[in-house]
Every structure is written in C-alpha cells, then in structure tokens.
C-alpha cells in the first residue's frame with residue numbers, strides 16, 4: 001500500500017487475538033464434553049455443510065475426520081505461550097488479546113485452583129516483560145461443566161457465579177490488566193447455542209435465546225460496575241460482533257428491512273449494554289447486503305469458509321458506531337480463514353486503509369487486533385479453517401510466520417509515527 005499519507009499514533013494498539021479454548025489445549029469444560037459426544041456426527045455431516053466451498057477439495061480429508069472436531073492439545077499454547085509472545089514481538093505487535101479459562105480457575109463451584117491462577121499471573125507477567133499490552137477476555141464461549149449443568153446463562157440466578165469468578169480474577173490479577181472484555185460476542189453465543197442449535201447445549205428456543213442474551217447483558221453490567229469501582233484505570237467492554245448492513249437496491253422493502261436487520265442483529269445488545277462500557281470492542285468479519293427480506297451477498301471474493309470478503313466496509317461500521325455511541329473503539333477481532341495465505345495481505349491492507357479513513361473522519365480508534373495470532377480450533381468446524389497470522393503444524397507444533405504476517409509487521413512499523 002502507498003503509506004506515505006497514512007499515519008497512526010505511537011500509542012496505537014497493534015496486535016492479534018486468541019481465546020483460551022481455541023489455542024491452549026488440555027481443557028475440561030462444556031465444549032470438550034460436547035466435542036467428544038459429537039465429533040463423529042460433525043465429521044459425517046461435513047460434506048453436507050461444506051462441499052460447495054471452493055476450499056472443499058483441500059479441506060475434505062481433514063473435515064471428514066472425527067479428530068478434527070476434538071480440541072485435544074489444540075496448539076499447546078498453554079505450555080508454549082512464551083514462545084508465542086516472542087512471535088508478537090517479531091511481528092512488531094504491542095497488544096495481545098486472550099481469554100482466561102474459567103473452568104481452569106474454578107473447576108468446581110467455589111473451589112479456586114491456585115496453580116491455574118498462578119499460570120495466568122506468569123502469563124500476564126510474560127506479556128509485561130515484552131511490553132505487550134494485554135486485552136483480557138473473561139468469557140469466550142466456554143464454561144465450567146458445573147456452571148453449564150446449573151443451566152449456564154439460561155438462568156438469571158446463575159449470573160452471581162460469573163460475578164464471583166470476575167471478582168476473583170480482578171482481585172488476584174487485576175494489577176496486570178487495564179483493557180477488559182467481559183463477554184465475547186454475546187449475540188453469537190446466544191444465537192449459535194440456543195437459536196441455530198449448532199453449539200452446546202444445542203437447545204433451540206426463542207425464549208432461551210432471549211434469556212441468554214439478557215442474562216449476559218446483566219452479567220456484563222454487574223461485572224463492569226465491580227471492575228470500575230475497583231479502579232478507574234480499567235477499560236471495560238464486551239466484544240460485539242457487528243456487520244455492515246446495507247440495502248442492495250432502492251426498493252422500499254430492502255431499505256426498510258436493512259434498517260430492521262441492523263437494529264436487531266447489531267444494535268440491540270450494543271444499546272442495552274453501552275452505559276457499562278468505557279470503550280467499544282468490535283469484532284468485524286463481514287457485511288450483509290439485503291434484498292427484500294433476505295441477505296444476499298455479492299460473493300465475488302470468498303474466504304475458505306465461504307464468507308463474502310468486504311474488508312473495506314469496516315470503515316462504515318467504525319463511523320456508525322462512533323456516531324451513535326460516541327466512545328473510543330478497539331477492533332478486538334477481524335480476519336479471515338485463508339489456509340493458502342492468498343487474500344490475507346490484501347485484507348490487511350484494505351482494512352488499514354479503511355481504519356485510516358475512519359480516523360480522518362473523527363473516529364477515536366484505539367487499536368486493531370487481528371484474528372488470529374495462530375491457526376486454531378474453530379469451534380464446531382474444528383481445525384480445518386486457518387485464521388492464523390502464524391500457521392501451526394499440529395503434529396510437531398511448529399509455528400511458521402505466514403508471508404502476510406510479515407507484510408502486516410512491515411506496514412505497522414511504517415505507518416506508526418509520533
């Protein structure tokens with residue numbers, strides 16, 4: 001990209017994101033229980049879901065093998081985190097988002113695992129030693145088994161258990177933190193687990209979808225109140241999944257439905273939780289083009305997962321969020337599944353240009369965290385989608401920096417000026 005006119009301030013947060021379950025390995029939570037029960041059927045149903053994808057011939061073998069759907073040792077980040085942090089340094093990145101695994105810290109209700117807490121203390125110190133700012137997520141789709149057996153976020157009375165966990169983490173580890181994401185993508189979690197029925201506990205009910213959303217909003221409010229009372233240094237948000245919604249034609253119906261869709265899919269949770277945020281955590285992956293009552297995307301450029309790629313549209317999301325809510329924004333996730341690394345460099349370039357334009361138009365943008373640092377476990381799709389700046393050979397656990405990541409590192413150092 002021509003960077004001569006593109007500038008980002010020295011304090012801009014450049015980084016990458018992960019979540020515990022997707023990289024750590026060795027988990028025991030509601031997801032691992034579900035994976036073991038469902039690996040065979042997920043593998044058997046893979047052709048039905050993915051055989052139309054351009055990537056299918058490449059991924060078929062992995063996608064039809066049950067072990068693909070079991071997180072197992074994942075990419076062993078639990079043991080290899082120090083080396084992984086060195087990769088961040090090599091890539092000129094100053095920020096890292098990760099999640100703390102609640103099921104490790106509180107494996108039984110009310111019983112805290114001191115060794116697990118110590119692990120995360122060492123982990124945070126290892127980031128500190130490298131001058132890397134942590135962005136800490138407290139709940140990223142995985143729950144202790146005991147909590148999900150009590151009904152998880154389906155029940156309002158269970159919110160207190162999440163609050164106990166939050167208080168424990170802040171009390172023990174808060175001195176090493178500033179940026180906190182209480183809950184990752186509450187709307188995606190509620191929709192996938194309780195509406196689409198794709199994720200555990202695979203219960204399909206409109207009532208439960210709504211309850212789980214509301215209870216996460218309540219959990220966020222309580223957590224944020226506690227955290228901000230402890231210290232004003234903390235910056236708190238959820239990470240919201242927001243798409244750019246636009247009408248594909250001038251028809252009244254398309255324009256009207258685009259507005260309704262945007263309000264429901266993107267702004268319901270944002271509006272209900274905004275007063276408990278000091279910033280906005282934004283996860284942006286795609287746009288939704290509306291024709292009539294349907295999402296119908298151009299699909300000119302597709303990622304390995306078949307997602308329509310419109311990286312430049314992040315600009316509209318940034319400007320809209322900034323206009324509506326007037327808070328600083330941190331891009332907590334953004335990226336694509338691209339095993340061959342064909343489009344990632346282009347994606348990053350387009351995104352950085354769009355961020356620059358949004359900043360010129362007055363958006364207070366704190367930083368950009370690419371999803372993901374490492375190839376990882378992509379939930380019900382398992383390991384075949386490759387989102388990493390760094391690829392991982394899971395037989396040897398060897399890490400290889402992808403060419404696009406080197407490009408990202410070069411851009412970061414050339415656009416960052418006083």
Ligand code: BGC
Pocket residue numbers: 019022184185188241283333371378
């Ligand atoms: C989630 C990540 C996931 C990514 C790509 C987000 O919805 O927070 O955990 O890997 O999207 O699908």
